[in-house]
Amino acid sequence: MTKQTTLAEIGEFGLIERITKQSTKIHKTTGYGIGDDCAVLKYTDTLYTLISTDLLVEGIHFDLVYTPIKHLGYKAVICNISDIYAMNGTPQQITVSIAVSAKFSVEAIEQLYEGIHTACKAYNIDLIGGDTTSSITGLTISITAIGIVAESDISYRKTARVNDLICVTGNLGAAYMGLQILQREKSIFKEVGAQPKLEGYEYVLQRQLKPESPKHIIEQLKKNGIIPTAMIDISDGLSSELFHICKQSHVGCNIYEEKIPIHENTADVCKEFSIEPLIPALHGGDDYELLFTIPITCFDSISTIQGVTVIGNITEADKGLYLISKAGDKVALKAQGWTSFTQ
Ligand code: ADP
Ligand code: MG
Numbered sequence: 001m002t003k004q005t006t007l008a009e010i011g012e013f014g015l016i017e018r019i020t021k022q023s024t025k026i027h028k029t030t031g032y033g034i035g036d037d038c039a040v041l042k043y044t045d046t047l048y049t050l051i052s053t054d055l056l057v058e059g060i061h062f063d064l065v066y067t068p069i070k071h072l073g074y075k076a077v078i079c080n081i082s083d084i085y086a087m088n089g090t091p092q093q094i095t096v097s098i099a100v101s102a103k104f105s106v107e108a109i110e111q112l113y114e115g116i117h118t119a120c121k122a123y124n125i126d127l128i129g130g131d132t133t134s135s136i137t138g139l140t141i142s143i144t145a146i147g148i149v150a151e152s153d154i155s156y157r158k159t160a161r162v163n164d165l166i167c168v169t170g171n172l173g174a175a176y177m178g179l180q181i182l183q184r185e186k187s188i189f190k191e192v193g194a195q196p197k198l199e200g201y202e203y204v205l206q207r208q209l210k211p212e213s214p215k216h217i218i219e220q221l222k223k224n225g226i227i228p229t230a231m232i233d234i235s236d237g238l239s240s241e242l243f244h245i246c247k248q249s250h251v252g253c254n255i256y257e258e259k260i261p262i263h264e265n266t267a268d269v270c271k272e273f274s275i276e277p278l279i280p281a282l283h284g285g286d287d288y289e290l291l292f293t294i295p296i297t298c299f300d301s302i303s304t305i306q307g308v309t310v311i312g313n314i315t316e317a318d319k320g321l322y323l324i325s326k327a328g329d330k331v332a333l334k335a336q337g338w339t340s341f342t343q
Helices: 007-020 069-085 106-122 174-192 202-209 215-223 238-249 264-272 278-283 296-303
Strands: 030-032 039-041 047-057 090-100 126-134 140-150 165-169 230-234 251-256 289-294 308-316 321-324 330-332
Touching (some): 047 069, 069 090, 069 106, 069 140, 069 230, 090 106, 106 126, 165 296, 174 202, 174 264, 174 278, 202 264, 230 238, 238 251, 238 278, 238 289, 264 278, 289 296, 296 308
Parallel strands (some): 090 126, 251 321
Antiparallel strands (some): 030 039, 039 047, 047 140, 090 140, 165 289, 165 308, 251 308
């Protein structure tokens, strides 16, 4: 028998590479297939269709012990439309498929859909279909998001250029610290039955349980005539997303520790856990902010947009990927954010 490879040996990205090797591009309308936040379909020359799909599995991506099911519905939509924004597009429709085990009541699934509908309203999206089936254990949610983008506006991961400025929206690491609070309170409850203490942690909890997508930033960029040269959403951590952009664009980067935006509430929670705030900011997942690059000539213009921070610049590929610490040290970046099979 030939040697069987474990999933952990090659990891999520290794597996995707291996199973998609034979994928075809038969149709002219298949503009861009595997490898970016969305596939790009070219049914017309000027307006492209964007498609992205994501799967959320109970026990892997969410824990219903501390996740209100309505919030889960909301978050599931956000995770998906985040990929449409990451192409500089506008989400239009979603399909939602669920597999549900007998432990769920009809009311619970109605609550899930309350959250889904609330997100659809907030982001101007139509729910247009899906599929419903049973499962042996737990809940699985798969959402496909469909969006549009003008040909001239699209931002891929592969087109960052040397000297571009690196920008992020919002702040980083909050969702990860929210998760630390929830997991701590869950284990205290399990051990001593104490009611969870969540007061004072509202900001980081909200970032974990009910994240938002930076739709307003995409609108501001358009208003200011800025088209990111490359863009990706930050779902697996800043560091790992920078690796995606740099690898696919064949460039390197320098980012500056002092520039990385961290909310004061996140820093407070980090202190409580004795975690250096830089760690969740670089490697924490679930932020759903955007990481993008712009030509250096856009510096003045980007500075007028609230909620965007310039954190560094793109360099030649042979220079590598570095973080310049507050002390001025050059530290090689590591991609150690969330990936499946290796946790
Ligand atoms: P994201 O983090 O934006 O959700 P992923 O890292 O999950 O993207 O996926 C990377 C690329 O691989 C995407 O283009 C995605 O569509 C594709 N992909 C992921 N899993 C599969 C699969 N099982 N079969 C085919 N393509 C896949
Ligand atoms: Mg993505």
